[in-house]
Amino acid sequence: MVFVFVVLTVGIFLAVDFVLRREGRELKEIGNDKKSPIFLSPEKALRPIENGTRRLYHLSHSWMQPAEENYVYVGFDNFISTLFSSDVNVRDLPLVGAYLPQGAKIWDVGMNNHRISQLSPISGKVVDINPACRMNVPIPSDQTERSWILKLAVKNLEMETKNLMKHNQAIMVNTALIDDLNLSAMEGKYLNDGGKIDPSYIDSMPQERWDALVESFFPYQLELE
Numbered sequence: 001m002v003f004v005f006v007v008l009t010v011g012i013f014l015a016v017d018f019v020l021r022r023e024g025r026e027l028k029e030i031g032n033d034k035k036s037p038i039f040l041s042p043e044k045a046l047r048p049i050e051n052g053t054r055r056l057y058h059l060s061h062s063w064m065q066p067a068e069e070n071y072v073y074v075g076f077d078n079f080i081s082t083l084f085s086s087d088v089n090v091r092d093l094p095l096v097g098a099y100l101p102q103g104a105k106i107w108d109v110g111m112n113n114h115r116i117s118q119l120s121p122i123s124g125k126v127v128d129i130n131p132a133c134r135m136n137v138p139i140p141s142d143q144t145e146r147s148w149i150l151k152l153a154v155k156n157l158e159m160e161t162k163n164l165m166k167h168n169q170a171i172m173v174n175t176a177l178i179d180d181l182n183l184s185a186m187e188g189k190y191l192n193d194g195g196k197i198d199p200s201y202i203d204s205m206p207q208e209r210w211d212a213l214v215e216s217f218f219p220y221q222l223e224l225e
Contacts, residue, residue, distance in 0.1 A: 188201065
């Protein structure tokens with residue numbers, strides 16, 4: 001009887017020790033997660049890419065940039081980051097494995113209820129999503145612009161890129177659009193001393209004025225509604 005009691009006692013101690021060790025490992029893993037870039041701040045989880053001059057642009061202000069063979073990165077351009085001058089949410093992202101035809105909706109981006117749907121600059125299969133963008137939390141728009149949102153596997157790259165604007169052409173178009181946008185913000189005294197649009201310009205814009213802005217700068221948007 002004493003022997004059985006001793007065995008049970010040892011078994012209990014071993015079980016308690018196992019549970020405590022497991023909890024210790026879990027706490028350590030949580031601690032490591034808290035030190036990760038994604039936990040600290042979403043913008044640190046973005047994966048920036050260089051060679052922006054290789055980008056080709058869609059009329060919806062999305063772009064594609066060649067990666068390794070038969071893959072491209074997709075993101076949004078500086079007109080979007082100028083319009084939404086503060087933190088933005090990228091929502092309604094496609095799932096990994098989804099096939100996107102050129103011109104199909106890829107996500108919407110914006111602040112609160114003022115949002116823009118953007119279209120895919122190229123046809124392809126989604127193979128990766130930027131980890132920061134998957135979090136569905138606000139991310140600084142200028143940081144997102146310098147990074148990418150989707151990675152696609154593509155097949156008809158040479159043929160479909162004929163429908164896109166080259167980098168220099170897109171710069172000219174966006175410069176004119178940004179000038180018009182800044183003029184509108186300046187008239188409403190929403191342009192700060194640094195020449196940057198105050199986030200409240202879009203965030204507090206009445207619906208009818210937002211609708212007029214969308215019709216002026218994103219006419220394709222009306223066909224999606």
